[in-house]
Amino acid sequence: MGYLFGPVLSRRLGLSMGVDLLKHKTCNLDCIYCELGRTRCLTRYRDRFVPPQKVLQEIKARRSEPFDYLTFAGSGEPTLSLDLGKIVAEAREIVEAPVAVITNSTLLTSPAVRREVAAADVVLPSLDAASVESFRAINRPASDLKIDKIIQGLKDFRKEFSGEIWLEVMLVKGINDRDAELIARAAESTEPDRIQLNTVVRTPAEPVEPLSEEEMKKMLEIFPGAELIPDWDWSVPPATRDKLLNLLSFETCTLEEICGRLDLAGSDAIKYCKIMERDGLISRRLCGGKLCFQVAVKPYYNQKKI
Numbered sequence: 426m427g428y429l430f431g432p433v434l435s436r437r438l439g440l441s442m443g444v445d446l447l448k449h450k451t452c453n454l455d456c457i458y459c460e461l462g463r464t465r466c467l468t469r470y471r472d473r474f475v476p477p478q479k480v481l482q483e484i485k486a487r488r489s490e491p492f493d494y495l496t497f498a499g500s501g502e503p504t505l506s507l508d509l510g511k512i513v514a515e516a517r518e519i520v521e522a523p524v525a526v527i528t529n530s531t532l533l534t535s536p537a538v539r540r541e542v543a544a545a546d547v548v549l550p551s552l553d554a555a556s557v558e559s560f561r562a563i564n565r566p567a568s569d570l571k572i573d574k575i576i577q578g579l580k581d582f583r584k585e586f587s588g589e590i591w592l593e594v595m596l597v598k599g600i601n602d603r604d605a606e607l608i609a610r611a612a613e614s615t616e617p618d619r620i621q622l623n624t625v626v627r628t629p630a631e632p633v634e635p636l637s638e639e640e641m642k643k644m645l646e647i648f649p650g651a652e653l654i655p656d657w658d659w660s661v662p663p664a665t666r667d668k669l670l671n672l673l674s675f676e677t678c679t680l681e682e683i684c685g686r687l688d689l690a691g692s693d694a695i696k697y698c699k700i701m702e703r704d705g706l707i708s709r710r711l712c713g714g715k716l717c718f719q720v721a722v723k724p725y726y727n728q729k730k731i
């Protein structure tokens with residue numbers, strides 16, 4: 426076990442259960458903004474990195490946990506795994522949630538890879554450059570990768586895939602923002618369902634600068650119809666937060682008990698618990714092997730009742 430991670434709160438996918446088919450960190454790019462750090466294993470070859478049957482066993486074992494998407498992502502570029510297509514197709518039969526693949530788009534030049542990725546419900550490719558210079562500057566690719574071919578691969582994929590394509594464009598100050606017009610035209614030409622603009626929010630591989638909120642809003646004029654990937658704006662509806670705090674002030678509850686008592690769907694309950702944990706309002710512990718939640722600090726009005 427250990428091929429799944431999360432579920433994590435994702436800005437694009439809600440509560441996302443990650444599947445990692447790679448070894449840390451295996452990629453054909455070495456993006457300057459990568460939150461995984463420098464690419465130590467810069468490879469252009471597809472390979473088997475993990476045993477597929479074990480991954481599928483783990484997906485089966487965790488299928489009933491609440492999550493909004495099962496997402497193929499993780500320690501590098503998922504399309505470098507030769508098992509991606511098989512595992513995605515089988516995972517769709519196992520889990521109820523839609524299956525998403527996050528990819529840097531580079532291998533969509535290959536018809537075989539496009540067929541494998543097309544087994545997903547949603548594909549989240551990225552495109553940060555439209556010229557050789559900015560591709561080198563921001564993505565630092567393995568030597569044989571060509572940006573014009575990658576853009577053509579995205580166009581071909583659009584023709585072959587009827588599911589949702591959400592194209593991400595990462596903008597880094599002074600690196601590719603000057604090429605925004607060119608990138609916008611290239612992004613539009615690939616006809617994705619959504620274009621999502623992002624800037625550096627997590628600790629990057631290199632000391633690069635994000636665009637300001639104002640600069641990102643201006644980018645929407647260059648990328649008409651695009652959207653900004655929202656900031657970490659998770660919040661719990663106040664009435665639900667109060668009810669949950671009140672419940673947990675009196676007793677420690679499992680996730681199932683929280684769902685039953687507050688009439689919440691499993692994915693909402695785990696999402697709210699994670700947010701309230703992050704905010705220091707509640708904490709988790711294991712009770713008889715089950716995950717339970719309790720208040721971190723008892724509210725004043727309940728302390729008085731005891």
Ligand code: SF4
Pocket residue numbers: 452453454455456458459460461464500501502529
């Ligand atoms: S493609 Fe993704 S994993 Fe690879 S270097 Fe870029 S950000 Fe990191």
